[in-house]
Amino acid sequence: MSRTIIVSNRLPVKISKEESSFTLKVSEGGLATGLGSVYKQDDNIWIGWCGTEINDDEEKAQVIALLQKENLLPVFLSEEEILNYYEGFSNEILWPIFHYMSTYAQFEQKYWDYYQAVNQKFKQEVLAIAQPGDTIWIHDYQLLLLPKLIRDELKDVSIGFFQHIPFPSFELFRLIPWRAELLNGMLGADLIGFHTYDDVRHFTSSATRSIPVHATANIIQVADRNVLIDAFPMGIDAEKFESLSKDSKVQEEIANYNEILKDSKVILSVDRLDYSKGILQRLMAFEKVLTDNPEYIEKISLHMIVVPSRDSIAQYKELRDDIDKMVGNINARFRTSSWHPIHYFYRSFPVETLVALYSRADICLVTPMRDGMNLVSKEYIASRKDKGVLILSEMAGASKELADALIVNPNNLGEMYRAIIQAIEMPEEEQKSRMLALKDLVNKFDIHHWVKIFMDQLADIKVAEGIRKAKSVNANLQETFVKQMQEAQKRVFFLDYDGTLVGFKAEIDKAYPDEELYELLKDLNADARNQLVIISGRKYETLEQWFGHLDIDLIAEHGAWQKINGQYWATIPGLSDNWKTKVRSMLEAYSDRTPGSFIEEKRFSLAWHFRKVEKGLGELRANELESNLRYLTREMGLQVLAGNKVLEIKSSDINKGKAAFSYILDKDFDFMMALGDDHTDEDTFQQLPQRAITIKVGSSVSAANYYINSVEDVRSFLKKFVV
Incomplete structure (x- = not known):
């Protein structure tokens, strides 16, 4: 089981x-x-x-x-392993980089060596008990290498990975010397989860720019697998906090606070000691409130809890000293004989005491400089009855959900100051309205919901992967296809060129056929029952130069030109290129501002190539250009095709599907096969009869019936049809 x-x-x-x-x-x-609810069930662990x-x-x-x-x-783990793997690599490299504090990072080779070794140790423990068919859910940045380590040893398991801290932008992540190894490690999973879509976007960008993988939306193709990257905002046990707020002991604590604080408004701050939490900035904003609004003296107070963490390390010790000084200065400056502006606690508290403070606090100040989710904000909401104000940093993942909080930029002192004033002065009705909406959200999307949607998604991926593998052109399917071909008397092979028969080149004219390809085509063509058709977006002059000497049929520019039965090249009647002038000017404008891009002109189409453009910039410009082109070409009867590092504009009357369908019309083919790698080939797959064998190269996301991984696999596959 x-x-x-x-x-x-x-x-x-x-x-x-x-x-x-x-x-x-x-x-x-x-x-x-x-x-x-997961690990305590059955034999789970x-x-x-x-x-x-x-x-x-x-x-x-x-x-x-x-x-x-x-x-x-x-x-x-030994003390030395904890020192170097956890305190070292995890918290002195990954933590500061992932929280945008790169100046604190210490890139020590020793840390990396221990990080690898400890991840290996975790792998051995997993392998000692894991069996094919098991589901393995790995958590957080200390174990980034583990998914791949397990995947390399156990193919038939379902692996999920969730990161509980932010994932940085590529510009930060690229600072890590071992970034490729970390990314490959994470991509051993089937499902990678983050708290926010921003983290999903940053991870996908870092992966595609650092290692040779391709992404379609939030799916990254790794060898013969698809890895889904998605956002799963984590919740809390809302029911527990709500019930604790009604507990008799907690109510007693609340009553004690009310007796001491009376009508004073309480601002609550709860954090672990860390430079990512924005504690000093929070104190500066509170100090400005008291400085500019002396009428609040003795009427508000800040209760600040800082939980000790790693304060033996220099940066943390310095941060603690700075907090102590600032709290001392503010208290010395503003306190009266009966009132302290800040009640500062450098220690942890039991959850019951926290819930009492949450329940009593009129305002909760949660303003980290960068945070994966920050559950304090949700704990505060769950502990409230019907009012209260949450001030929340836009840099916390929770801000993407908790829209009814007062959202602030923690680097903007003025904005934080104004939010505190707004919270203090907020009418009770507005507080209730905001808090009701926040409570509904926190209660609905709680920790149990988070676990369920992640596990359900992982299970769905396992099913989808099984279906996808069934579409893979494996050895058994290859034998079946060869047998079908051998039984047929009239066969046709539609073969795309770039990305199917040859790999892509930065210089498009250098992707010319090699001797192996020529031999393969000649061998296939030697059987009189086989008809080969190269159907490509290439210029007809190029196809003539490369394949004109072979006895095969050629379809160029997606069907605009055809050379059938060795006759002269012919085009579809009535085609016009009068539209080119208007479209070319837009393409030229984009080429002028995109170094490395260039325009390829064909007889009835224009193509804008960005294969040599800096990664990221090319995709950005292409998306912008495609959007503008669709607006421009809407009334011109033109089609914009997004290919592999290219945008092509052509008449909507031209496509590979129409050309392929026209080719088989009135021909009694009893075996049909089509192979292609990009969007333009989807038309072919859709236009051919269902009985045709249609194969997408490089992706299983297609209208094709099957898929194959690479150009090398295509050639090996086609060789099996040589009798």
């Missing part, structure tokens, strides 16, 4: 040793709660570091036995 294996850096428990035995304390985190160094074999056995009862499996 297949099962689900969850893998993360840490297990959802804390292990402590008391005398000669170990005890477990289950984590109260949202991820542990949400995934509890969660693999992760146990949180403490254990070297004694007898003690390891005790821990393993204790954890097995909870469906948990430990990975034992």
Whole structure:
């Protein structure tokens, strides 16, 4: 029976040793709660570091036995491994780069060596229990290499990966010396999840610009697999926070706060100590509120909780010192005999105390400089009854969902200041209206919903991948096709050229046929029952130069020109190119501002090539040009075709599908096959009868019945039809 294996850096428990035995304390985190519905079922299991160094074999056995009862499996890491893999590579390279703090990154080779070694150690633990058919869900930036490591060993498993921190833009990500290895590691998964669409876009851009993979929308093609990249905004256990807010002990704490604070408005800030959280900027904004609005003195207060984190490291120690100084200065400057502007706590609190503070706080200030999601904002909402104001940084993933919060740029001191004033002065009715909308969203899209949609998507991909593999031209299908051909007496092969018979070249005229291709075509053509048709977007002069000496039929410029049975080249009657002048001027304007692009003129079409343009810029210009061309050509009877690094404009009366259909009309072919690699070939696939064997090269997303991976595979495949 297949099962689900969850893998993360840490297990959802804390292990402590008391005398000669170990005890477990289950984590109260949202991820542990949400995934509890998965790993605690049946034989499912969660693999992760146990949180403490254990070297004694007898003690390891005790821990393993204790954890097995909870469906948990430990990975034992040494202090040196934690220092270099976790504190080093994960938190001194990936964390600052992924949070746009590149100046803090320390690119140490030693860190990378340990990161690889620990990911290998996690792989061994997974492989020790995983079986074909299992689902493996890997979490976060500490294990970016793990999906591929598992995929290389186990082909028949379904692998999901979710990153809980942001993914940076390409310009930041490219700073990492081992970026290609990290991307390839992640692409071992079937489904890669992020909190926001921005992260999806950044990852896809980094992958296609760093390694030789191709993306269509949010699907990246890796060898013979499709990897889906998607956004899954993470929720919280909203029901738990709402019920805790009604708990008698929490209500007692709230009553104590009310007695102490009376009618004073409370602004709450809860963060882990980190330079990505924008704590100093928040303090500056609060100081400006008191400076410019002395009437708020003794009427508002900031309750700031900072949870200790890595404060032995220089940047964190410096940040803590700066926070201490700023809090001290503000309190010294504004406090009165009965009032402190800031209540600062450098420690963690139990969840019950946090819920009491959430319930009492009139305003919650969540303004990180960069954050994957930030669940504090959602915890605050879930803990509220009917009013309250959330001020939220646009740099937090949660801002993409929580539109009824006051959204601010944490770098804009004035904007943060104005948001705090707006929150303090906001009418109660507006507070209730905003909070009701926020609560509905947080309750609906909770942690359980997040787990469900991710797991459902992963299951759907597994089914889709099975269907896709059934379309792959594997060895069994090849034998079937060859047998069908051998039984047929009249056969036709429609063969696209670029991307099908030959690979793409930066210089389009250098993609000429090689001797192997000529031999293949001659061998196929040697059987009188075979009719070969090269059907291409190339100029007819080019096809004549390359293939005019062969006894095969040629269709050029997507069907505008045809050379059949060795006769002279002929064109479709009534075609005009009077439209070229107007369209050419637009193409020239884009070429002038896009270095590396060029215009190719054919008799009845124009093509704008961007194969040599800087990656990213070419796609950007092509999208813009295509949009403008569609507007321009709408009333001119023209069609805009997006090919591989090319946009082509031609008459809508011309397409490969019409040419192919016209070719087979009144001919009694009992075997038909068509191979092509881009959008222009889709017309051929759609126009041929259903019984035809239609094959897309390089992608399974097609109207074709089957797909094949590459030009090399096409040639090997066609050789099997040489009898």
